[in-house]
Amino acid sequence: MATMIQAIRMALHVGESKLGVTDIFGEDVGPPLGGVFTGTQGLETAWNTPLDERGIVGMAIGLALAGRRPVAEIQFCDYAFNTIDLLKIAGNTYWSSGGDWNVPLVVMTPVGAGIRGSIYHSHSFDGMATRIPGWKIVMPSTPRDAFGLMLSAIIDPNPVMYLMPKALLRIKNQPGEELGGEPADDKTLSQMIDAPLGDRSAWKPKWPELEELYIPIGKARIAREGTDVTVLTYGRNVQMSLAAAEELAGEGVDTEVIDLRSLHPYDWDAIKASVRKTNRVLCVNEDTEITNFGEHLLRRITEELFYELHAPPKLLAGAHIPGIGLADNLEMASVPQRADIKAAIEELAHHEP
């Protein structure tokens, strides 16, 4: 069973061997390292860039304009904030040129907290990304989705931001969620595709024959069906919300967990249907809470489904402070934890109008 980072790597392999991906690049993305999270080990078209995020994004745009299929990595989303103007250009070129030039590229970048990454390795990027029109934005919460969303991102003719939930990169697929073609045994897979320690100059991966899988951009996944409360979330918080929901199931609260998977465009139909069913909604993410993407979702829900709501809709998000501190206490107090999610669901479930 592949981990999420292995699934991403395998998707990139499918990308370069079958879908026309020509360039996979970023800081430490090429040999010998293959990415600080191993996401690009052994890939044919992976190469190292200078330490210059603006160059990386510019390079991606230029390659795309020249008809190539680039996948660029920003090593941590924390280091993408000097490129927002270029990301905006990727998002506006098709529109500004009146449909003359599209910009098909993928930018992938690890996001979020959960690894004691301190101030500059804990950032979220969903708030920022959803503020940049012209991009599609996806964020997997399982290895299977990670694989399928990457393939969809690669073949999309638009710029696609692929947010990798840092804390989930080592989680494994659930049984039944295997990728078609992956070896049943973890160790076998690892021996095939993980670079060895030490000298790697002679190493070559043996890629399994993988079935192509396309998770459509714009479609949410009902991660757990329920009737009492809707939780709208994505990435790392999906797993936390599911765990909270399981705990609450024992206490008689039946939670529906929606994994958005795509932040833009997002699956309004799925959201609407769920809110109509449960009449109570919680939105969970890790980004800072002022001008947060969850606030968009809740604002729209409130505007369009006001009379469906049996309790004030709720946002659980990151503290609105300048960073996420290193110490356990600090990180835990700064972004939603399972207990916080559980408490918020409970409060909604028991709210008496």
Place this chain on the structure above:
Amino acid sequence: MATMIQAIRMALHVGESKLGVTDIFGEDVGPPLGGVFTGTQGLETAWNTPLDERGIVGMAIGLALAGRRPVAEIQFCDYAFNTIDLLKIAGNTYWSSGGDWNVPLVVMTPVGAGIRGSIYHSHSFDGMATRIPGWKIVMPSTPRDAFGLMLSAIIDPNPVMYLMPKALLRIKNQPGEELGGEPADDKTLSQMIDAPLGDRSAWKPKWPELEELYIPIGKARIAREGTDVTVLTYGRNVQMSLAAAEELAGEGVDTEVIDLRSLHPYDWDAIKASVRKTNRVLCVNEDTEITNFGEHLLRRITEELFYELHAPPKLLAGAHIPGIGLADNLEMASVPQRADIKAAIEELAHHEP
């Protein structure tokens, strides 16, 4: 009666002559031009920078750390998007250093549509700015507030973002709103402080003796009292909302218009009091509508004042598209116009629960 841009210039003069401002700088900020909107003409400490916004923001931070009082200009907020990481550093340095170094600086930048500025001179910055913790953010809608907010920004020991509503830079104070000390006659003021056309090398302004006025950061202004609907807005949309409110007054709808003036921290008490009174709320701004600061306000209102709301709260914001097009039709369809505001207020006022 000073225009808003004259009021800003006079505030900067008070800043450099009385409040310790040491450096006013940016592209074309110094002589001979004195700013593309004339905001820095004749100032003693104004100087021109290289064409490098990262350098401008970095310079401001460095000057602040060295105990100086810088006011930096980004010529158009449209060109600040390559500096978000540095703006984040200005906002996190005090926090990251555990209170060791504060960063007292002002960044001023023109924002918004209304002058047919096309794709890159029509941006809003409120959505972005409110996503950067550690900054105070202000935005005047009258010359008087422009003056008083600038003085407050200058003496604040934190980074303050001063958003200048481009479309209002030439509006004048209402009678009764004069600045203490400004000449009664526009022409006299202009002769005193506006740089002449042609050669300016010998020109020196004659500054009026102005009274200091501090509009407190964090305090809203009730621009119009009303009982039926609350409009939460700022900058350019204040004037539009007031005009819409006046039209509606004739039709029996009594609108309260709150000019936030400070976007962070914002005046929650004023908002709460107004929503409790009118039970209907509209938020208006020009920024793109997904992950918009108005959505934060509405989310909080919905969470905390759910049972006070007699109609679904509403956001009127910029279209979520990659730019604001040049042609009249395009700009008008992209950001709220007076008629849109009027229609939205009406809808809220007439909504039957």
Place this chain on the structure above:
Amino acid sequence: MSSSSPTPIRPATAGRLPAAQCLQLYDVMLRSRLLEERLITMYKQGDGYFWIGGPGEEAFNVPLGFLVDKGSGIDHDYLHLHYRSSGTLLAMGADPVDSLRQMKNVASDPYSKGRNFAGHFSVRKWNVVPVSSPIEVQFSIAIGTARAQRAGTGAKGITIVQGGDAGTAEGDFATALIWSSRKGQELPMLMIVTNNRYGISTPYAGQHGYDQISERGKAFGMPTAVVDGNDPEASYIAIQRALDYVRTERKPYLLEAMVSRLRGHSSASGANLAKDEIDCLQKFETTLEERQLMTRGQIEELRKKYTRELGEASTRVKEEAPPTPESIWEHVFADKNLVGGET
């Protein structure tokens, strides 16, 4: 209005081009100048909200347009221009009426459908990537098309990127220098700085620690040159030399052209005639007269003809339909991969 194709003949006299070619250059320089003047008139008459353009850069930009390997895809040159490039576009064969359309922001504007300012070209079929207003970002983007051309198909296509002098202070200029000169990974890219000694109001002096922008290239081991951008023949030769190098060596080259800014920065600064700048068009007219290639009468004749044509065109353009309000929603997302060859 049409344009003829270039005749790249080596000059007979050192620093001189053959007569036919001079006339050809002059023809487009004149049309380019008159186009800008027409755009300024439109602005002043309220038929457009903003003007920016290239009067004073024709002697450099027109030769550039003639020397471009024009076409679509990596076998041809990519152009990452800025907002003073009408001369280049006209030399490539653009129809001036399309510039008028963009000025008037009508729906038929082929460069942006009425969305963008004058001078913001986009021509995919000729590899002219969209001009965008933020200064210098084209230098960060150009490395991408250049990299796509590096591996090469044996064709001579390269990337050409151009910007102003003040803009080189942005980090993007350094990005282009760094990425294009990595050892063993050099990029086939001609970087052009059109130096008019101003950034809006800010003079060159006191803004730079070097006398010429081209000095910035030296640390990176790339050839550099400075050319008198008011001399179309010198410019043609300098551009040709630079292009030859980049096409053949597949390595970067930094070319600086000293040019004039004849109408100030843009309409924001009045768009009035600058009296203290060399006018390359007038200068070239004198040269042509001296060499007896044209008479004053012929020059006046041609000027009148083009002026009339442009006047008529602008009258027609004013009648064209504006974009509809709903059109703002068009082209947010692409359904097809146009740059990838889908149609």
Place this chain on the structure above:
Amino acid sequence: MSSSSPTPIRPATAGRLPAAQCLQLYDVMLRSRLLEERLITMYKQGDGYFWIGGPGEEAFNVPLGFLVDKGSGIDHDYLHLHYRSSGTLLAMGADPVDSLRQMKNVASDPYSKGRNFAGHFSVRKWNVVPVSSPIEVQFSIAIGTARAQRAGTGAKGITIVQGGDAGTAEGDFATALIWSSRKGQELPMLMIVTNNRYGISTPYAGQHGYDQISERGKAFGMPTAVVDGNDPEASYIAIQRALDYVRTERKPYLLEAMVSRLRGHSSASGANLAKDEIDCLQKFETTLEERQLMTRGQIEELRKKYTRELGEASTRVKEEAPPTPESIWEHVFADKNLVGGET
């Protein structure tokens, strides 16, 4: 644990420093090395989440610390360092226990109150501005403290900014070059590049179009130098020369130091000993032995003593209280203008 103040005496032999000074440098180099080793041990034992630091850079960073004009405000030097600067801080007199506190992210960490990674110093009373993780931004910020010092009070205070080799590809490095060298507006700023020939995993070769980073300074008309950063005497002399120039001329200087990366990039790459790098400490020990300034026995003695002290200190630090959850809300906004002199 204490530190003594510098004795800036001119060397007797060319390229050599007086004995007393060598011993003083060695003492801090050793303590600095042992501090980093202690931090790595803490990391490996689970008493910290991440390690990054300067083993291999002591021979350069320690002399730098001794040569700083230490103090508060524009009359003294501002330091904009990166995350390998413990040697500099110790030479300035920092208490190593504070580094242990930051490693263990306890509330008493004076640099960040348990918020930031190891090596992220902040000492306002000594003008050490907060080290922040994003590479190279310090170069854009340093121009501001340098400008504040330009006008000058007659004092010799300057700005020192330091970063790695790979990071010079960021536009911020170019920003510092450009802003510091504007004619007539030069900034008193020493730019230091500590070149260990790596950015995480990416080797220098193939990433740069020049053999030495210092070549980048030449176009800007500033003096540049490359020094063997594994030689503390050569480093001391080179830094002193550079500082003299900047203090006196009030103009920029670019100094590149070739250094080693003895424990890899950080704990993320294992923090294991690199076998193929020169160890400046070992080398200097040999020198001291050869010059009969220390015996092997004395060296071992000193090493043991400091190792013990650091071990004890880390034991104490482990007992210190973590920051409280509520403390995340502290220091979002300042009430006082500390940098402006309010207390």
